[in-house]
Amino acid sequence: MNKYFERLYNGVVKENPTLILMLGMCPTLAVSTRAMNGIGMGLSTTAVLILSNVVISLLRKLIPDEVRLPAYIVVVASLVTVTELLIEAYLPSLYDALGIYIPLIVVNCIILGRAEAYANKHTPGLSLMDGLGMGLGFTLALTLAGLIREVLGNGTAFGAQVLPAGLEPIGIFVQPPGAFLVIAFIIAVMNAIGIKTRQRKLVEEVGCDGNCAGCASRCEKAEEEPAPAQPTATEGGSAE
């Protein structure tokens, strides 16, 4: 049972997909205008991630290696379509708030990254917990960013007024530039208070040249290396 909880801890804290691995930045930046949107987007992605991890893990012996990426994409896209239709039917206000970013869960690097790096080598049970952990870590990061932006830019938290009414909120924080600023400072604070070595290397590799699946597998390999002192030092060519 222990290794199942280890997966959860790994996803939420140790390898938080957004804050540590810097995957899935598009939705993080785009929908974090409100804390509630962050939760909605986070949980939708979590649902897709859990299901895709389980399905891909079940199919891992059937899918030929050469066509695995297209196969994963089809699995993920089907699950996203189902999720989209469900949200549209039961949560229309969330559907309007998230808009185009719901179908775009398909290209969320976290999902393809976890399929490639974890689900295709592990049992369905472990993959489920990995998806849950990663999804919750993503939700947490999105909600945190959403909360900061909502408080600073709108004076509210989860829709309730928190700043004194006389205080003018800083509108820029709910505008696009605020997204970049808030994430930048969250990472800067994390840099300042520790967890440096491993994360430092990874952060410099932001986006890993756009190839997220490759990036995630690289990170995974780095993690499995015996010496955690210099992960990804030789891989990924992060030379700036």
Added chain:
Amino acid sequence: MKSLIMIIIGGALINNVVLNQFLGICSFLGVSKQMKASASLGAAVIFVMTIASAVASLLYDFVLAPLGLDFMKTIVFILVIAALVQIVEMFLKKTAPAIYKALGIYLPLITTNCAVLGVALTNVQDGYNFIQSVLSGFGTAVGYTLAIVLLASIRSRIREEDIPAPLRGAPIVLISAALMSIAFMGFSGLSF
């Protein structure tokens, strides 16, 4: 005619795909380390996004919509984009090796670029016809190229500056992007 020009300008400047809609952030942050790579990726994106918009628009108008398969659009578009990138790559390799060499490894990366799928879906959502879709794809891609080339040139300056330790790496790049985004907000006043 005026509205067609407006679609290009809207896609490139007013609703900049990276700085305003946050699509394609992965490659925007990842590739902008090097100027040359950014320009190549930008060119590849312009190429693929224009073609992908055209194909997606045709597929939607003549296959998906008449058959009532509207809900399949996400799956169909992502597969079409993936296949298209492959075909474009093979085609360029045979017919135009010079261009292929310049775009190099950046072509396959575009499959995972959410901006391409994003534009295809937005075009359908906005009810654009074929010509409008192509122009919107082209305009958006030009906006992407503009943003990534600008960020690459900013980063080449940043590299020589003395930045406070916690801000080094990703944070300073995101802050630069924030300032660019503020600048691009100025375009929202643009209208004809």
